[in-house]
Amino acid sequence: MRVKIVAGNWKMNNDMKASKSLVKKVGKSIKNNPLNNTRVIVAPTFVNLERVVKKAKKSAIEIAAQNMHFEESGAYTGEISAKMLKSIGVNTVILGHSERREYFGETDQLLAKKVNTALANELEVIFCFGEVLADRKSNNHFNVVESQIKNGLFHLEANAWTRIILAYEPVWAIGTGETASPEQAQEMHDFIRKIVAKRYSQEIADEVSILYGGSVKPSNAQEIFSKPDVDGGLIGGAALSAEDFKAIIDAI
Ligand code: PGA
Secondary structure: OOOEEEEEEOOOOOOHHHHHHHHHHHHHHHHOOOOOOEEEEEEOOHHHHHHHHHHHOOOOEEEEEOOOOOOOOOOOOOOOOHHHHHHOOOOEEEEOOHHHHHHOOOOHHHHHHHHHHHHHOOOEEEEEEOOOHHHHHOOOHHHHHHHHHHHHHOOOOHHHHHHEEEEEOOHHHOOOOOOOOHHHHHHHHHHHHHHHHHHOOHHHHHHOOEEEEOOOOHHHHHHHHOOOOOOEEEEOHHHHOHHHHHHHHHHO
């Protein structure tokens, strides 16, 4: 049975104090609440990762990184390797977020390399993709999503898919307050599962968790999560408030 996941991407927010306090609050809020086949993940910035990992140890929260470099090590000033993440107890990494693609020029080809390095180091990958507004308006969104998934992931062997989580994040819905309708999310998630089934197998498609991301908040989470192919969410803005994040976890 596939797992439900609520993941918070803190992006470039929260200094050390705020990060520790937020993870503590979230940990406390879910403590007395059996999580019922649901994973809760938060992704702080690199500098706060180790402390947050320690803070979260006794809670049900897992910690992810927001990015990593594709090389194992070397002269890459300012970069972070997969092994560095593993060495501080991080087991999951977000790759391909639209902000990385848009502001840092990350291409499908580069992301495929990052995926390989992450998996080679036994990290699990939350792989993000999604169309921009112009693609949706021109009815090209299925093609865009298919090519992002194909180029980033379809070179993998079938057995790698136990460590892949997909996150459909329409770029026009990220941080804009505008959410894809539950029907739009379901339609795309169903499409994604079909292309994974075609490339690999129905079993792999049925097992992979597909998250929706883009302006998920307490007021819309339940409706989005009620769709059969939506297995949870990747949450930005609303993950910065322990109360809102908890409400979104409850919605699942
Ligand atoms: P948002 O961000 O919830 O603030 O729209 C989602 C994301 O970027 O993952």
